[in-house]
Amino acid sequence: MTRRVLILGATSGIAQETSRCFAAEHAKLFLVARDPQKLAAVAEDLKVRGAEAVETHQADLNAYSDHPAIINRAASVWQGLDAALIAHGSLPDQALVEKDSLVLRDALDTNYFSAVSLSMHLATVFEAQRSGVLAIIGSVAGDRGRRSNYVYGSAKAAIATFAAGLRLRLLPAGVKVVLIKPGWVSTPMTEHLPQNFLYISAQKAGRGVYQAITSPTSVVYLPSYWKWIMAIIRSVPEPIFAKLKL
Amino acid sequence: MNSYTSWGRYPRSHPAEVVPLSWISRIPDFNQFSHPVLVYGKGRSYGDTCLNDGGVLLDSSGLDRFIQFDTHTGVLRCESGVTLQSVLRLSLPDWFLPVTPGTQFVTIGGAIANDVHGKNHHRAGSFGCHVRSFELLRSDKGRVFCSPEENKDLFAATIGGLGLTGMILWAEFQLKRASGPWIECEQIRFEKLDTFFELSAASDENYEYTVAWLDCASAGHKLGRGIFIRGNHSSAGPQDSHGPLPLPGFEAPEMLISRPTVRAFNWAYFNSQFRESTRNRVHYEKFFYPLDRVAEWNRLYGQRGFLQYQFVVPYQNREVVAEVLDLIARSREVCTLSVLKVFGSVSSPGLLSFPRPGVTLALDFPYQGQPTLDLCERFDQVMKRNGGVVYPAKDARMSAESFQTYFPQWKELSNFLDPRFESDFWRRVTPTNGNRQ
Numbered sequence: 001m002t003r004r005v006l007i008l009g010a011t012s013g014i015a016q017e018t019s020r021c022f023a024a025e026h027a028k029l030f031l032v033a034r035d036p037q038k039l040a041a042v043a044e045d046l047k048v049r050g051a052e053a054v055e056t057h058q059a060d061l062n063a064y065s066d067h068p069a070i071i072n073r074a075a076s077v078w079q080g081l082d083a084a085l086i087a088h089g090s091l092p093d094q095a096l097v098e099k100d101s102l103v104l105r106d107a108l109d110t111n112y113f114s115a116v117s118l119s120m121h122l123a124t125v126f127e128a129q130r131s132g133v134l135a136i137i138g139s140v141a142g143d144r145g146r147r148s149n150y151v152y153g154s155a156k157a158a159i160a161t162f163a164a165g166l167r168l169r170l171l172p173a174g175v176k177v178v179l180i181k182p183g184w185v186s187t188p189m190t191e192h193l194p195q196n197f198l199y200i201s202a203q204k205a206g207r208g209v210y211q212a213i214t215s216p217t218s219v220v221y222l223p224s225y226w227k228w229i230m231a232i233i234r235s236v237p238e239p240i241f242a243k244l245k246l
Numbered sequence: 247m248n249s250y251t252s253w254g255r256y257p258r259s260h261p262a263e264v265v266p267l268s269w270i271s272r273i274p275d276f277n278q279f280s281h282p283v284l285v286y287g288k289g290r291s292y293g294d295t296c297l298n299d300g301g302v303l304l305d306s307s308g309l310d311r312f313i314q315f316d317t318h319t320g321v322l323r324c325e326s327g328v329t330l331q332s333v334l335r336l337s338l339p340d341w342f343l344p345v346t347p348g349t350q351f352v353t354i355g356g357a358i359a360n361d362v363h364g365k366n367h368h369r370a371g372s373f374g375c376h377v378r379s380f381e382l383l384r385s386d387k388g389r390v391f392c393s394p395e396e397n398k399d400l401f402a403a404t405i406g407g408l409g410l411t412g413m414i415l416w417a418e419f420q421l422k423r424a425s426g427p428w429i430e431c432e433q434i435r436f437e438k439l440d441t442f443f444e445l446s447a448a449s450d451e452n453y454e455y456t457v458a459w460l461d462c463a464s465a466g467h468k469l470g471r472g473i474f475i476r477g478n479h480s481s482a483g484p485q486d487s488h489g490p491l492p493l494p495g496f497e498a499p500e501m502l503i504s505r506p507t508v509r510a511f512n513w514a515y516f517n518s519q520f521r522e523s524t525r526n527r528v529h530y531e532k533f534f535y536p537l538d539r540v541a542e543w544n545r546l547y548g549q550r551g552f553l554q555y556q557f558v559v560p561y562q563n564r565e566v567v568a569e570v571l572d573l574i575a576r577s578r579e580v581c582t583l584s585v586l587k588v589f590g591s592v593s594s595p596g597l598l599s600f601p602r603p604g605v606t607l608a609l610d611f612p613y614q615g616q617p618t619l620d621l622c623e624r625f626d627q628v629m630k631r632n633g634g635v636v637y638p639a640k641d642a643r644m645s646a647e648s649f650q651t652y653f654p655q656w657k658e659l660s661n662f663l664d665p666r667f668e669s670d671f672w673r674r675v676t677p678t679n680g681n682r683q
């Protein structure tokens with residue numbers, strides 16, 4: 001069976017690797033991204049890597065009014081959709097979001113509101129179809145607020161709560177909702193940060209996302225040891241956590 | 247975590263800045279940097295051709311996309327950071343690399359910039375012989391399409407151009423037909439160099455791949471013994487293969503790299519081939535990339551790193567091989583690996599390409615300070631007397647004078663350099679090259 005897959009934020013470092021896994025199984029890919037040159041490069045790569053068909057759609061995903069049209073088109077080109085991945089995101093400069101409300105709003109739009117809006121439209125499609133997988137990339141940053149990135153973290157926490165609720169709504173329809181929480185991944189998003197041994201490659205993360213989509217799981221940490229790291233981090237009492245300066 | 251060293255981890259060099267590249271459409275203007283720039287592929291060059299002390303390194307590993315692959319003609323176009331490993335994973339079982347070096351963790355950009363060669367040089371020439379076109383990004387001219395027809399001088403200067411003629415954005419090259427991932431491989435023991443040359447000459451015609459491993463730790467009457475390896479692609483299926491590896495992959499902790507252990511290892515490896523000759527059907531990875539099985543084996547050499555000395559001499563001067571082995575035997579240096587091959591006459595379009603007809607020998611030495619450098623210097627004297635040339639991709643120490651003797655075309659290359667590009671290697675071997683210092 002040829003899977004029909006929608007990738008939102010298809011130029012993301014992680015999403016590209018996930019798409020390569022789908023291309024290798026000759027899936028049909030509908031790619032959405034905002035930069036037309038990057039989008040074209042990704043589309044060509046995936047065709048060479050074996051994708052049976054590749055459709056592209058250029059859009060800024062913070063333009064909500066386009067969402068229905070994007071989802072409709074993606075769901076109709078190949079008469080249905082087997083999976084959708086919401087991968088776009090941004091790691092805002094914490095100092096900047098603390099001062100500039102427009103930057104703050106953009107960060108929340110990118111990491112939370114747009115993903116919710118897209119999910120709602122996808123939920124309608126999948127519910128009607130009575131099948132499908134909706135995958136959303138969250139982050140371990142959503143598991144506990146930290147000084148260095150709590151705005152980003154709060155959006156990732158919110159999307160996790162949203163996904164949990166949506167999962168319950170779609171359960172009767174046989175639709176799966178999976179939330180993937182990567183730890184640190186080497187992608188353009190983190191290239192300005194000093195790397196440490198906990199960083200994994202985009203390829204490893206992207207494959208993890210692919211496995212999460214294609215297997216029966218609902219919340220996935222990438223790599224899985226982050227589940228234990230975050231369990232410890234969540235359990236550290238606040239007074240001590242405050243001293244850790246994370 | 248990324249460290250930008252070369253494969254030999256000598257010399258150490260510290261870029262002022264590293265810029266990871268992810269998109270061809272988003273490459274920063276080279277003129278915006280206050281330091282000279284250089285592209286860094288996978289750092290599989292042994293010496294300093296991929297280093298830029300105090301400068302900017304542009305890390306091309308994020309440019310890993312394919313652009314076009316014609317599965318009928320085997321013409322592949324891809325971004326310059328694509329590795330040989332990715333190409334093989336895509337192209338097999340129908341197509342194989344036209345030329346491959348002894349590691350698959352090399353980028354297409356790096357393969358062109360050093361015009362790499364492989365075990366089939368006698369048949370196929372170097373990698374550059376199979377490049378159809380590429381696009382360069384230059385600080386002075388912007389994007390320039392290069393092929394044997396268009397901008398052909400810049401095309402020739404870039405093949406083997408040591409990364410100094412601008413950045414290769416993407417390249418298109420011709421793969422060759424394959425019949426699957428299996429190689430029919432034969433290994434033959436030889437006791438002296440003359441036998442190697444006989445075997446090599448007798449095999450050129452019927453074997454696509456030929457190379458030999460030399461026991462570099464033996465002296466006296468054992469000097470020049472080794473194992474000759476030849477192979478062809480096989481259309482047959484897998485076969486259990488328990489024979490020795492085509493080349494040894496050593497898995498020893500750092501302190502084991504000493505004269506007695508290396509001697510013991512060479513002895514054991516040579517004698518692991520009990521019969522005079524063995525035949526095996528092996529997977530291509532085992533045949534071409536035995537060393538890749540130990541990730542980062544270069545770290546076994548410890549903090550000080552190691553050197554590789556690879557030269558080619560005209561065939562009629564092949565006694566140089568024995569002379570060099572003799573110099574090693576009489577020195578205190580430990581040669582850990584030595585690989586011998588006869589190059590063929592297919593010439594490369596590259597202006598500064600290293601491969602040329604003759605005999606090539608590659609030698610690894612743990613870096614032990616001045617004495618190691620002195621030994622290499624003695625090799626250089628032998629080269630200059632015999633029309634030899636040393637491979638820049640493997641070099642970390644040759645003098646400017648030696649380089650300019652080996653590659654008199656370097657002056658011509660100077661005309662094609664991107665004014666913003668420099669490397670540690672180039673600064674070292676052309677110190678008097680105008681105001682570029």
Ligand SMILES: Cc1cc2nc3c(=O)[nH]c(=O)nc-3n(C[C@H](O)[C@H](O)[C@H](O)COP(=O)(O)OP(=O)(O)OC[C@H]3O[C@@H](n4cnc5c(N)ncnc54)[C@H](O)[C@@H]3O)c2cc1C
Pocket residue numbers: 253284285286287288289290291292295296306326327346347348349351352353354355356357359360361362363364365408409410412413414415537639640669
């Ligand atoms: C185990 C092992 C076995 C080897 N065997 C062989 C062999 O059999 N034959 C052989 O020929 N070589 C061999 N080599 C050497 C290796 O193939 C070359 O050094 C190769 O060029 C390394 O490619 P790289 O991608 O790592 O490039 P790097 O080493 O990072 O860079 C090499 C040069 O390419 C330039 N460059 C890289 N990308 C670009 C680009 N996009 N645009 C412009 N310039 C660029 C760099 O500036 C630099 O000058 C071997 C190396 C190892 C480690």
Ligand SMILES: NC(=O)c1ccc[n+]([C@@H]2O[C@H](COP(=O)([O-])OP(=O)(O)OC[C@H]3O[C@@H](n4cnc5c(N)ncnc54)[C@H](OP(=O)(O)O)[C@@H]3O)[C@@H](O)[C@H]2O)c1
Pocket residue numbers: 009010011012013014015033034035038059060061062086087088089090091110137138139140181182183184185186187188189190
């Ligand atoms: N990298 C990590 O360490 C890490 C860890 C945990 C979670 N994550 C999450 O993983 C996901 C993928 O990130 P990544 O690491 O792959 O980073 P990335 O390569 O920087 O990808 C982010 C992508 O989001 C796109 N994007 C941002 N705003 C957009 C908008 N308004 N409209 C359309 N596209 C938009 C970007 O497009 P452009 O290319 O056009 O900028 C980019 O392709 C994100 O949700 C991120 O939060 C990452």
